[in-house]
Amino acid sequence: MERKRISESTIHRLSLYLRTLAELDADGQATVSSKELADREKLTPAQVRKDLSFFGSFGTRGLGYPVIELKDKIARILGVNRTWNVAVIGVGNIGSALVSYKEFARQGFRIVKIFDNDQRKIGSNHKGIQVSDFKDFADEAPEAGVEIAIIAVPGPIAQYVVDDVVRAGIKAILNFAPVNLRVPADVYLRNENMSMELEYLSFAMVNNHVQKKTRRTV
Amino acid sequence: MERKRISESTIHRLSLYLRTLAELDADGQATVSSKELADREKLTPAQVRKDLSFFGSFGTRGLGYPVIELKDKIARILGVNRTWNVAVIGVGNIGSALVSYKEFARQGFRIVKIFDNDQRKIGSNHKGIQVSDFKDFADEAPEAGVEIAIIAVPGPIAQYVVDDVVRAGIKAILNFAPVNLRVPADVYLRNENMSMELEYLSFAMVNNHVQKKTRRTV
Numbered sequence: 001m002e003r004k005r006i007s008e009s010t011i012h013r014l015s016l017y018l019r020t021l022a023e024l025d026a027d028g029q030a031t032v033s034s035k036e037l038a039d040r041e042k043l044t045p046a047q048v049r050k051d052l053s054f055f056g057s058f059g060t061r062g063l064g065y066p067v068i069e070l071k072d073k074i075a076r077i078l079g080v081n082r083t084w085n086v087a088v089i090g091v092g093n094i095g096s097a098l099v100s101y102k103e104f105a106r107q108g109f110r111i112v113k114i115f116d117n118d119q120r121k122i123g124s125n126h127k128g129i130q131v132s133d134f135k136d137f138a139d140e141a142p143e144a145g146v147e148i149a150i151i152a153v154p155g156p157i158a159q160y161v162v163d164d165v166v167r168a169g170i171k172a173i174l175n176f177a178p179v180n181l182r183v184p185a186d187v188y189l190r191n192e193n194m195s196m197e198l199e200y201l202s203f204a205m206v207n208n209h210v211q212k213k214t215r216r217t218v
Numbered sequence: 219m220e221r222k223r224i225s226e227s228t229i230h231r232l233s234l235y236l237r238t239l240a241e242l243d244a245d246g247q248a249t250v251s252s253k254e255l256a257d258r259e260k261l262t263p264a265q266v267r268k269d270l271s272f273f274g275s276f277g278t279r280g281l282g283y284p285v286i287e288l289k290d291k292i293a294r295i296l297g298v299n300r301t302w303n304v305a306v307i308g309v310g311n312i313g314s315a316l317v318s319y320k321e322f323a324r325q326g327f328r329i330v331k332i333f334d335n336d337q338r339k340i341g342s343n344h345k346g347i348q349v350s351d352f353k354d355f356a357d358e359a360p361e362a363g364v365e366i367a368i369i370a371v372p373g374p375i376a377q378y379v380v381d382d383v384v385r386a387g388i389k390a391i392l393n394f395a396p397v398n399l400r401v402p403a404d405v406y407l408r409n410e411n412m413s414m415e416l417e418y419l420s421f422a423m424v425n426n427h428v429q430k431k432t433r434r435t436v
Contacts, residue, residue, distance in 0.1 A: 084420055093314065097311040203296045
């Protein structure tokens with residue numbers, strides 16, 4: 001029940017903390033203060049302490065949080081203390097890159113199936129996985145224990161693909177196609193909007209430009 | 219000055235609205251209500267109206283917002299009513315996929331330079347662009363008018379690369395390497411954390427699982 005209250009932005013910050021804690025652990029650092037975590041993520045120490053308070057109080061005042069323990073707690077709450085079986089649908093540029101992206105496996109997201117509808121790609125081998133025909137998705141995905149589907153197909157066909165994925169019983173979908181997809185309420189859908197962060201940068205630069213001009217004029 | 223007050227999450231929602239408005243425009247829809255925009259993004263109409271109030275009031279009660287006008291206004295505030303010159307550094311799996319990703323160009327982000335430090339890749343052609351030696355970045359990037367650098371190099375070397383990019387005078391950086399990077403305060407840095415949305419899905423599934431179990435037990 002407690003977990004239900006965690007907001008989307010808190011979950012995203014937990015992902016950031018997890019990455020930082022993994023780096024600190026690799027560097028052999030045993031404890032971390034809320035201030036250090038805050039500085040690294042450009043947050044306030046109060047925000048960090050609030051986020052981590054969801055796990056109960058276990059940081060020691062003056063000593064900070066034990067890195068490994070905090071990392072494990074966050075991994076558990078994010079559900080990445082286990083392995084998830086993932087299917088990638090579409091082996092174009094983005095799909096191929098995702099299949100080769102080692103970080104996913106490191107985080108517990110194991111790509112076990114690849115699907116495409118292009119006859120020239122079906123049967124070809126990507127990182128040891130033979131590309132399946134997408135028309136066999138409903139049979140082959142459950143057989144392989146697929147729990148998460150990554151959609152990396154062109155925008156115009158993405159809704160048809162996601163409809164088939166939902167019909168096959170998949171409850172978690174990550175969409176890389178640059179379109180808004182509709183899924184039933186019991187299916188979790190997240191969108192990876194590759195342009196969003198570039199748009200943030202262009203916003204920042206235009207905005208900065210305006211501010212500078214304002215300062216100069218006033 | 220007005221733009222300064224816009225929060226990070228508002229900027230991200232503007233990106234979402236922009237994508238949806240582009241779809242509506244392509245479908246020939248002339249007006250859109252705050253409710254329709256809200257439904258598509260799983261937000262409340264009040265949130266949408268609040269976000270759009272930054273642009274002054276120009277929606278008509280009962281008729282909604284004019285799609286093209288709203289799209290153009292958001293594009294202008296996000297700074298994507300113009301073209302930005304982008305350099306991709308690192309043509310591994312992710313870098314190559316980004317170079318081929320047509321959506322960037324459609325949003326005004328034009329990849330004009332590609333850099334790598336691998337002698338086997340330098341000089342090779344990716345989508346009509348010859349890969350340059352990264353050691354020439356400080357000369358070639360400004361020459362080509364590069365305004366945004368995308369870092370797609372392995373984690374362990376990312377900080378060295380970003381240091382060189384900053385020294386060359388680039389003020390906007392999008393990082394795909396799975397590490398936290400340090401940049402001076404006057405440089406905009408955004409991170410594309412590819413695992414973050416997968417972690418959100420695993421969180422949702424674990425959480426749902428717990429909820430179901432709770433319901434069943436109680």
